[in-house]
Amino acid sequence: MNTNLPSVPDRIMSRARATGRGGVFTPTDFLDVAARAAVDQALSRLVKSGNLRRLARGLYDFPKVHPKLGPLSPAPDDVAAALARETGSQVQIDGARAANALGLTTQVPAKNSYLTNGPARRVVLGKRVVDLRHASPKHLIAPGSAVGTVIQALRHVGPLRAAEVVQVAASRLSANDKRTLASAACRAPAWMQSTLASIADTTSGDLDG
Structure with a gap:
C-alpha cells in the first residue's frame, strides 16, 4: 500500500x-x-x-x-457561479446589474441579484447579499455571457432607451458575440427583437466583451 x-x-x-x-x-x-x-x-x-x-x-x-x-x-459573481455548479444550473445577473455593468445606469444595485434555472438561494456575506432567484427560460437567454448581459440590460431599461443599448452594445460585443446574439434574438420578447437584430448587424467598433 x-x-x-x-x-x-x-x-x-x-x-x-x-x-x-x-x-x-x-x-x-x-x-x-x-x-x-x-x-x-x-x-x-x-x-x-x-x-x-x-x-x-x-x-x-x-x-x-x-x-x-x-x-x-x-466576489459575488464567484459565489453565484459556485452555487450554480453545485446544482448543475446556470446564472445570469439581473437587469439592474446588467444595466449598471454596461454604463446605462449609475445607480449601483444594493443587492447582488442573479436569475437561475436552478433552486433559489440567498447567501449573506457580511454586508453583502448574493440572491439567486429562480426564473423561467425566457429570462435566461445566453446566461452568464456578454450577450445575456445585453439582453438583461435592454429588458431593464425598456424600449424608450433601446437606441442607447444599441450604441453601447455595438462597441462592447465581439463579432462572435453578435453572431450568438443574432441566433438568440428570436427567443427574446417581440419588442426586443428588432433592437437585438440591430446590434447583431453592426460591424464597426467590435471589441471583445
Whole structure:
C-alpha cells in the first residue's frame, strides 16, 4: 500500500491554490477527489486549520487577504457561479446589474441579484447579499455571457432607451458575440427583437466583451 499519496485535505488545498485566492467552492467541486463524506470532513478540517473559510452552509472560499483588513469578501459573481455548479444550473445577473455593468445606469444595485434555472438561494456575506432567484427560460437567454448581459440590460431599461443599448452594445460585443446574439434574438420578447437584430448587424467598433 502506498502511504505517500496526498491526503484528501492536501488534494483539496492543492486544487484551491491552483485556482488562486478568491476562489469559491462547494463540496461538489471535489467529488472527483473523494466521496462526499470524506470531502465534507476534509473541508471541516481545512476550515478549523484556517486554510479555507466557511461562508455559509456548503460554501467555502480560499480568501484573498489584505495586509491591514485581513480576509476579504469573495466576489459575488464567484459565489453565484459556485452555487450554480453545485446544482448543475446556470446564472445570469439581473437587469439592474446588467444595466449598471454596461454604463446605462449609475445607480449601483444594493443587492447582488442573479436569475437561475436552478433552486433559489440567498447567501449573506457580511454586508453583502448574493440572491439567486429562480426564473423561467425566457429570462435566461445566453446566461452568464456578454450577450445575456445585453439582453438583461435592454429588458431593464425598456424600449424608450433601446437606441442607447444599441450604441453601447455595438462597441462592447465581439463579432462572435453578435453572431450568438443574432441566433438568440428570436427567443427574446417581440419588442426586443428588432433592437437585438440591430446590434447583431453592426460591424464597426467590435471589441471583445
